[in-house]
Structures are given as C-alpha cells and as structure tokens.
Amino acid sequence: MMDQINFLNQDYFWPIIFGGMLLWLVFVWKEWSDVLKSRFYVNSFIGLLVVLALIMLALKPNIQKNVASSIGVVLTQGFNQEQLDSLKKAHKKLKVIPYKINQPIGNVIDSVSSLYILGGGLKSFDFWQLEKVPTKFINGYSPKGITKLNYPANAIVGDELVVKGSYSEGKKGNRLVLSNPRGAGIDSIVLNGLAQEDFKLSMNLKLVGKFNYTLIEKDSLATILSSEPLPLHIKELKSLKILMVNNFPTFETKYLKNYLAEVGHQVTIRTQLTKNKFKYEYFNTEKQPFYNFTEKQLEAYDLLFMDFESYSGLSKTNLSSLWNSIKNSGMGLFLQPTTPFFTVAPERSGFSFITDKTIKTSLAFSPKLRLNKFPYIFESKFGLEQIHQYKNQPLTAYHRMVNGRIGTTVLQNTYELLLNGDKKVYEQFWAEVVTSLSKRNFTETEWHYDSKFAFKDEPFQFKIRTTLENPEVFNDDSAQIPLQQDIEIPNNWYGTTYPKRLEWQQLHFKNDSLSTYDYYVMDTLHWKSLSEFLTLEENQRYFNGATISQKETKSWVPINQFWFFFIFILGMGYLWLASKLFSK
Numbered sequence: 001m002m003d004q005i006n007f008l009n010q011d012y013f014w015p016i017i018f019g020g021m022l023l024w025l026v027f028v029w030k031e032w033s034d035v036l037k038s039r040f041y042v043n044s045f046i047g048l049l050v051v052l053a054l055i056m057l058a059l060k061p062n063i064q065k066n067v068a069s070s071i072g073v074v075l076t077q078g079f080n081q082e083q084l085d086s087l088k089k090a091h092k093k094l095k096v097i098p099y100k101i102n103q104p105i106g107n108v109i110d111s112v113s114s115l116y117i118l119g120g121g122l123k124s125f126d127f128w129q130l131e132k133v134p135t136k137f138i139n140g141y142s143p144k145g146i147t148k149l150n151y152p153a154n155a156i157v158g159d160e161l162v163v164k165g166s167y168s169e170g171k172k173g174n175r176l177v178l179s180n181p182r183g184a185g186i187d188s189i190v191l192n193g194l195a196q197e198d199f200k201l202s203m204n205l206k207l208v209g210k211f212n213y214t215l216i217e218k219d220s221l222a223t224i225l226s227s228e229p230l231p232l233h234i235k236e237l238k239s240l241k242i243l244m245v246n247n248f249p250t251f252e253t254k255y256l257k258n259y260l261a262e263v264g265h266q267v268t269i270r271t272q273l274t275k276n277k278f279k280y281e282y283f284n285t286e287k288q289p290f291y292n293f294t295e296k297q298l299e300a301y302d303l304l305f306m307d308f309e310s311y312s313g314l315s316k317t318n319l320s321s322l323w324n325s326i327k328n329s330g331m332g333l334f335l336q337p338t339t340p341f342f343t344v345a346p347e348r349s350g351f352s353f354i355t356d357k358t359i360k361t362s363l364a365f366s367p368k369l370r371l372n373k374f375p376y377i378f379e380s381k382f383g384l385e386q387i388h389q390y391k392n393q394p395l396t397a398y399h400r401m402v403n404g405r406i407g408t409t410v411l412q413n414t415y416e417l418l419l420n421g422d423k424k425v426y427e428q429f430w431a432e433v434v435t436s437l438s439k440r441n442f443t444e445t446e447w448h449y450d451s452k453f454a455f456k457d458e459p460f461q462f463k464i465r466t467t468l469e470n471p472e473v474f475n476d477d478s479a480q481i482p483l484q485q486d487i488e489i490p491n492n493w494y495g496t497t498y499p500k501r502l503e504w505q506q507l508h509f510k511n512d513s514l515s516t517y518d519y520y521v522m523d524t525l526h527w528k529s530l531s532e533f534l535t536l537e538e539n540q541r542y543f544n545g546a547t548i549s550q551k552e553t554k555s556w557v558p559i560n561q562f563w564f565f566f567i568f569i570l571g572m573g574y575l576w577l578a579s580k581l582f583s584k
Contacts, residue, residue, distance in 0.1 A: 008060035008558070020055040024048055043575060050571035056564040063559055072112035074099050074130075078532075079119030080140035087116060102458075105129050120532050121539030125459050130543075137543040139536060144169045145529030146215070146228070153452040154233045157208050158263055159431070160424060163201045163215065163230065167191060168529070173220040178203060178230075181211045205234050210504050210518060228527055231452075231504070231520030237264050240302040240438050243290060244269045247309035252336060255415035256305070257283065259430060268301075272310070293318035298325035302439040303332045308341040312348070326404035332437030335408040342376040342410075350399050350406055352379035361411070362390050366425045371417070373410050387436045388429065396429075398437060407437045445471075445509065447517040454499055454521045455531075462507070462517065464493045472510040475499075481507070 007013060027047040031040050072095040073087055088094050097108055097115075101123055109115075114134040120141045122130070148166035155161060163178060172193025177185045178201040186203040201215075213230040242265050246253050249271050260267050261283035269281040270290050280289050290297060293314060298304070298321065314322065325331050335341065335349060346352040353376040361373045367390070378384060378394045386394040387407065398407030417426035445466040454460040464471060464483070473481045475497055486492035499505055499521040508516040524531075 005061055005063050008062060009058065013059065016055055016058045020051045023054075024051040027051070039578065043578065046571050046574055050568055050575070053564045053568040053571065056559075057561060057568065060561070061559050063557055070095050070112055071114055071116070072097055072108065072133075073116040073118060074105065074122070074135075076117060076119035076121055078141040078143075083118055083138060083140050087118075099126075102126065109133055117539060117543060121535045123458075123535060124538050124542075127542055135543045137539040139540065141532075141536065142168065143529040143532040143536070145226070146527070147529055147533035149527075149530055151230065151232075151452075153231065154235065155205055156237050157205050157234050158237055159205050160428070161203050161205050161213075161232070164198070166196055166198050168196055168533075170194070170197065171219070174225070175218045175220075176201065177216045177218060179214040179216055181213060183214070185216075205232075208234050208236050210234075210520075212520065229520070229522055231522075233518050238441075239284070240265045240434065241285070241300060242267045242303045242305065242434075243298075243301045244305040245290075245310045246271045246307050246336075247313070248272065250307070250336075251415050252413065253305070253307075255418055255426075256430060257281070259427060260434070263427075263431075265434075293321050295321050295325050295328070298322065298331060299329045301331055303334070303434060303437055305334050305336060307336040308338050308344075311335055312340075312344070323401065326406065327402035330403035330439045332404055332439060333406045334433060334437055335406065337374065337408055337410070337412070339374065341408075342374060349408070350401070351384075351397075351408060352381060353377065353410075354379050361393075361395060363388055363395065363425065363429065364390050365428065366422075369417070369422060369425060371414065372412050374412055376410055378410065387432055396433060404439070405437050407433065409433075445515040447507075449517075449519070453527060454505075454519050455524045455526075456499060456502055456521055458524065459496045459498055460519065460521075461494070461496045464495070465491055466493065466515075467491060468509070473507055474510060475507055476501075476505050480510075 009016070024047055028044050031043050031047075070093045071087075071091040073084065074097045075084070076099045084096075095108055095112055097105055099105065099122060102125070105126075109129070109132075112133060115130060115136070117135060117137045118140060120143070121137060145168060146165050147168045149163070150165060151161065151163040152159075167176070170191035170193060172191060174191045175188050176191065176199055177188040179185050180203075187201040189199045189201060191197065191199075210231070210233050213232055215228045215230055217225045217227075219225055242260055244253060244257060244267065246269070253269070253271075257267055257269055264284060266285035267281075267283040268285060268288065268290060269279075269283075271279045271281075273279050280287070282288075304322075322333070326333055341349070342353045356375050356377040359373055359375055360370050362369055362371065373395070378397055380394075383399045384394065384397050385399065386397045388394070388396040388409070388411075395411055396407065396409040398405045414426060414429060417423070417429075445464060445468065448463040448465065450461045450463075464473070471483060471493060473483060473495055475481060477500075481495045481497050483493040483495045486494070497507070502521055502523055504518060504520050506516050506518050
C-alpha cells in the first residue's frame with residue numbers, strides 16, 4: 001500500500017510526524033482533568049483527527065492512479081502555426097510546452113505518454129530532458145542563409161585557405177566576400193538566387209598567428225547585410241627531410257623537387273647516371289650524400305620518394321632495412337609508378353591492381369580537370385586508405401606498415417598540370433600526399449574538438465588523446481575542467497567547458513605550457529543560420545525513431561488539500577463548541 005502513496009515534502013516526514021504527535025500528547029495532557037468523563041475520549045479522538053489533518057496539510061500526500069496520458073508538443077523557435085493547429089485537432093487534450101534554450105522544460109513531461117517537437121528543434125545539450133519520453137520531430141522550419149560551412153580552423157602558413165559552403169534562398173545579386181582581419185576583401189562570389197547553391201572562396205596564408213577573417217554578405221549597393229567571423233590559427237610550416245631516389249631523371253621528379261623545395265622542405269635527390277655512379281642535388285639542406293639503404297641513414301628522413309625501378313632493384317638486405325625503417329621510425333614511402341609496377345606481385349609492394357580501360361580521370365576537389373592515368377585501378381582490400389579519389393574510386397592510396405605508411409598512385413605525369421597553368425591543383429595534390437605519408441610526430445597529447453566554433457555560455461566539447469595518467473586541464477581563468485575517461489580506450493578523455501568571454505581562449509595542462517589548445521569564442525548571434533541547420537539535423541537523427549501513441553499510465557496525483565482543511569476546521573470547531581457547551 002505504501003508504494004501507492006508518497007509525499008511532496010518527503011524530506012520532512014519524520015520531523016512533521018514527531019511534531020504532530022507531540023502536539024497531540026500536549027492536547028491529551030490538557031484534557032486529562034476530565035479523564036473520568038466520557039467526553040475525554042471523544043475529545044482525544046477528535047484532537048487526533050485534527051492533528052492528522054494538520055500533518056497531511058504539511059506533508060502534501062500524492063496517490064498513484066491509472067490515468068489516460070496525453071500527447072504533448074514542444075514549441076521551439078520558428079514553429080509552424082498550421083502544424084500546431086493540426087495537432088490540436090488530432091489530439092483534443094494536447095499539452096503545449098514552450099521551450100527555452102538551456103532551461104528546464106518542467107514536470108509536465110511526466111504526465112505525457114509521447115511528444116512532438118515543432119520548429120527548429122532543441123539544442124543537443126537539452127536532449128537529456130526528453131530521454132524518458134518517446135519523441136518525434138516534425139520538420140517545418142527552413143533556415144535561410146549559410147547552412148553549410150567547411151574550412152580548416154588550423155592551417156599552415158603558405159597553404160591556400162579554401163572556404164566552402166552552401167547558401168539557402170539567397171537573393172540574386174548579393175555578394176559573399178572573404179575579408180582579411182584588416183577588412184580588405186580577398187575573394188568574392190555573386191549569389192544566383194537559387195534555393196540552395198554552393199560557394200567556394202580562397203586565399204593564400206602568409207602570416208603566422210591567430211586571426212579573425214570575416215565572411216561578409218553585401219547587397220547590390222555594397223551595403224553590408226551580415227558579417228560572420230572565421231577564426232583561424234595559422235602555424236609555421238614544419239620543414240620535412242625528404243629523400244628522392246631515381247633510377248634515371250624524369251620530368252615528374254624535376255617539377256616535384258622544385259615544388260617541395262619552394263615550400264621549404266629539406267630535399268636530397270639521388271639520381272643514378274650509370275652503374276654505381278650517382279648525381280646528388282640538395283635544396284634547403286647541407287650536402288650529405290646518401291649511399292646505402294641502412295636503417296641508420298634512413299632514420300633521418302621523414303619521407304622517401306622512389307621510382308619503381310630503384311625499388312625493384314634493391315637487394316633483400318636493403319629492402320629489409322627499408323621496411324624496418326618504415327615500421328620502426330615511421331618514415332613514409334611513396335612509390336612513383338611505371339607500367340611494370342602494376343603487374344608486380346603484391347607481396348613486394350603491398351598493392352594489388354585491376355586492369356581498367358580508362359586512361360583519363362579527374363580529382364574530387366577539381367572535377368573539371370582531366371588527368372592522365374595508367375590503365376589500372378586499385379583493388380579494394382582491407383587496409384587500403386585513400387588520399388585522392390574520384391567518384392568513390394581511389395586514385396592515390398596507402399597502406400600502413402606499423403608506424404609508417406607506403407603509398408602510390410594510378411595517375412601519371414601530374415607535372416602536366418603545371419604546364420597547363422593549373423598550379424594550385426598540382427600543389428594541393430602533392431601537399432596532401434606529403435601530409436598523408438610523412439613521418440608522424442608522436443606527442444604525449446593530441447586535441448580534438450566536435451565543432452570549429454565555440455559560443456559564449458554554451459558547452460564546448462573536446463577530446464584529448466594522451467599518454468599521461470590522470471591529466472588535469474585548466475582554462476584561462478585557472479579553473480580546472482572535469483574530464484571523463486573512455487572506458488574502452490583509456491588514452492581518450494572527454495571534457496566540456498562553458499566559455500564566458502568573447503575572445504581567443506586557451507586550454508592547457510597543469511604545469512605544461514606546450515600542450516595547449518587555442519579556440520575562439522563568439523557571440524550566439526553569429527552563424528545563426530548554420531547553427532539552426534545543424535540543430536535541425538541533430539533533432540532529425542535523434543528523435544525520428546519514436547512512435548507516437550496515447551495510452552494509460554500510472555501517475556502521481558495530489559490528494560485535494562481541501563478535505564484535510566475541512567477535517568481540520570470541523571474538528572477545531574467541535575472542540576471550541578464543546579468547551580463552551582460543557583464548561584462549568
């Protein structure tokens with residue numbers, strides 16, 4: 001029976017019971033002089049009823065009943081009134097629940113069997129409030145403006161910054177302008193007024209530091225309609241030590257070495273002229289001839305470019321040393337292919353190929369350009385990871401060898417891109433190859449984040465991969481941020497911070513100024529269309545598996561306090577009247 005009743009003021013149950021019984025005992029003691037009279041027992045009983053009524057008024061009891069639960073609807077920003085009216089017609093007792101960001105929805109959730117969400121949806125950090133109720137999201141809201149955005153929040157000086165995105169229902173003739181921190185326009189595009197159109201803006205990064213670039217929308221009269229910040233942390237280029245080994249001079253190597261030297265890498269080239277006679281070239285590095293494929297000589301290099309003829313001519317001893325250097329030191333190897341390479345046994349290179357009749361293809365990041373390729377394609381197998389692809393077909397790929405990577409491509413004569421004036425495409429192609437294959441710097445800590453943007457007073461979530469035990473992370477205010485360790489991967493830790501200031505901020509480890517992460521905090525008024533679109537997608541993924549139904553459920557219903565008050569007044573009235581009627 002006790003599981004069918006509870007009390008709103010359960011925490012004060014025993015003090016109230018004790019105080020009530022003490023009050024009743026005082027009343028009994030007061031009436032003790034009339035112990036021989038029959039009304040003593042009547043008065044004591046009435047007094048007990050009065051005290052119990054007073055106790056119930058203080059405890060506020062609830063009783064569990066089977067009630068027909070109702071359907072609820074949560075109204076979020078931008079909800080459609082017609083959709084709300086339709087739901088009210090379908091569900092006569094529809095409970096309407098307003099939503100405010102980061103505010104409790106209320107106890108009304110306990111009395112509904114299921115919920116609808118109308119409008120733009122709940123913020124992801126408020127999903128927990130609806131965990132116990134089947135909920136369906138009805139999409140009736142379409143944000144206008146920039147709804148998709150992709151750009152590197154961290155970049156290297158000398159790189160080309162590419163900002164890609166989608167604009168929904170833009171006005172024809174309006175212009176998107178990418179501006180530098182001084183406000184000068186760098187690149188722009190004119191909107192065509194389509195329901196959904198993609199845009200792409202770019203610039204070259206020349207300075208190291210933390211900057212706020214801006215994406216501005218202007219109308220045809222150059223009036224600024226919106227201005228959205230693009231925080232960017234530009235870091236120095238890490239100069240790699242690269243070795244190039246060729247059996248004979250090629251145009252591919254000639255143009256590739258020039259590009260690698262131009263961006264600041266330390267390049268050593270060894271080209272065979274005749275048997276046991278080599279030509280050496282050095283760019284941005286001291287003259288240190290490379291003679292033998294020993295682990296000691298190879299461990300100094302981050303990346304090795306090698307044509308297939310040189311690779312196939314290695315002795316078993318040299319090949320073993322090369323493989324050990326890749327496995328142990330993490331050095332990368334790029335095999336420059338020639339026709340015989342595609343028919344060699346996969347045990348030698350780790351790659352398998354299938355004959356393909358097409359000799360022209362494109363790159364996914366530049367689909368309009370046509371490039372030459374060998375009449376082969378990669379055979380799909382476990383461990384093959386792509387660097388470049390076109391229409392889901394790998395064009396450049398690699399496989400891992402413990403700490404290092406071995407890569408190659410089915411493209412040929414990429415230097416023709418330079419000859420045809422497509423320098424940017426050429427540089428992006430080889431920059432991605434170098435980044436994907438070069439030796440990794442294994443650090444104690446790596447920072448990862450869920451979003452490029454952090455907003456004031458909203459949760460900013462991050463992940464740390466570290467070898468440190470019990471890491472401690474602090475913000476700029478020297479406040480420690482709680483971390484949660486991954487159960488399955490102990491080196492992964494998760495944290496959430498709530499930034500309070502609109503500026504560049506930093507997270508750092510205790511007593512370690514090198515392991516830091518810089519992020520920019522902006523006002524929630526920025527990137528509203530993008531935030532609304534992401535919120536829509538999150539709500540659709542999270543809530544659309546629910547089935548909406550109305551059923552009978554058990555619910556705690558408060559007992560009407562009027563009855564306890566009525567008993568109290570009636571009892572007190574009797575005791576007062578009895579004292580007057582039966583007094584001496």
